[in-house]
Amino acid sequence: MRRSASPLSLVLLGLGVFLLVLAPMLAWYVKPRAAVNPVDIDVTAVYKGTGSYFDVEETETVHDRPITVTQRVRGDVGDSERSGRAVWDVVTTVDTEKSLPAADPHDALDFSTARWVTDRRSNRPAHCCQEQPYHEGEAYLKFPFDVQKRPYRWWDSQLGSTVTLSYRGTEKIRGYQGYVFTGTVPPTKIGTRQVPGALVGRPGASQVFAEEWYSNHGIKLVVDQATGRVLYAQLGPRQTLRAPGAEKDAVVLLDVKKLSHTPDTQKFAVDKAKADSAQLRAVGRTVPIGAAAAGFVLAVVGGVLVVRGRRQPADEQ
Numbered sequence: 001m002r003r004s005a006s007p008l009s010l011v012l013l014g015l016g017v018f019l020l021v022l023a024p025m026l027a028w029y030v031k032p033r034a035a036v037n038p039v040d041i042d043v044t045a046v047y048k049g050t051g052s053y054f055d056v057e058e059t060e061t062v063h064d065r066p067i068t069v070t071q072r073v074r075g076d077v078g079d080s081e082r083s084g085r086a087v088w089d090v091v092t093t094v095d096t097e098k099s100l101p102a103a104d105p106h107d108a109l110d111f112s113t114a115r116w117v118t119d120r121r122s123n124r125p126a127h128c129c130q131e132q133p134y135h136e137g138e139a140y141l142k143f144p145f146d147v148q149k150r151p152y153r154w155w156d157s158q159l160g161s162t163v164t165l166s167y168r169g170t171e172k173i174r175g176y177q178g179y180v181f182t183g184t185v186p187p188t189k190i191g192t193r194q195v196p197g198a199l200v201g202r203p204g205a206s207q208v209f210a211e212e213w214y215s216n217h218g219i220k221l222v223v224d225q226a227t228g229r230v231l232y233a234q235l236g237p238r239q240t241l242r243a244p245g246a247e248k249d250a251v252v253l254l255d256v257k258k259l260s261h262t263p264d265t266q267k268f269a270v271d272k273a274k275a276d277s278a279q280l281r282a283v284g285r286t287v288p289i290g291a292a293a294a295g296f297v298l299a300v301v302g303g304v305l306v307v308r309g310r311r312q313p314a315d316e317q
Contacts, residue, residue, distance in 0.1 A: 051256030143228035
């Protein structure tokens with residue numbers, strides 16, 4: 001008698017070995033390549049709040065008025081593919097009841113453009129591809145993948161510098177849990193602007209270079225742990241003018257203590273975070289664990305069958 005492995009046992013053994021090899025490849029090779037910033041992004045985030053702003057028509061600061069901030073982010077696919085980076089163009093408008101909706105964003109209370117370029121895996125700034133303005137930090141439009149419970153340096157575009165945001169626990173946004181990060185910005189001089197002297201308490205001067213000051217009552221971001229997507233944002237921007245060398249504000253340009261994501265923006269962010277997190281979890285955990293378990297069972301069964309083999313009479317050899 002001799003032992004001969006059956007085709008079924010070889011198939012089971014081969015399939016089991018394949019799955020055992022596949023499991024770590026998914027976790028260690030495929031997942032890191034799936035966790036990258038997209039290049040074809042097209043997202044609009046809307047913030048709403050009530051506050052004060054300088055009305056040019058009335059030449060004075062008005063109070064308790066609705067204010068809307070709209071931020072649109074679009075990926076430049078061509079530049080992204082050529083550079084190997086995530087190249088995102090950002091258009092931000094600040095609108096009042098008078099300017100919203102506006103056919104031309106230049107009619108808004110404030111209008112700005114920027115180009116944000118990052119390493120697709122680390123989310124670190126990549127200074128190329130006509131980036132403007134130059135920025136630093138670890139987070140801005142999003143956080144890195146696999147967010148940790150530690151402080152992060154968040155880029156504040158109005159400040160033109162980074163702000164350290166501290167981890168403050170967890171919070172659910174529309175039933176979905178995220179990490180909470182908070183911080184503030186003390187009054188900081190960010191530049192100068194030529195204005196009539198009378199506007200800042202210098203009636204004797206026709207024009208002066210008033211100092212622009214910025215602060216933030218409070219920054220609160222709720223972030224998806226797996227993807228780094230911002231689920232909810234709440235800001236408290238304050239922008240003022242001071243006479244040259246003065247210690248007190250002369251004019252309030254913008255002051256909103258609570259400017260936050262609208263429900264629609266929150267829903268979109270949560271839905272995307274759920275979907276993207278599920279994909280990363282499947283590639284990095286669910287499928288590898290299932291493949292490893294199934295591979296182990298199949299390899300054991302196949303191995304046992306190979307060892308046992310089929311008994312054949314000697315005269316059939």
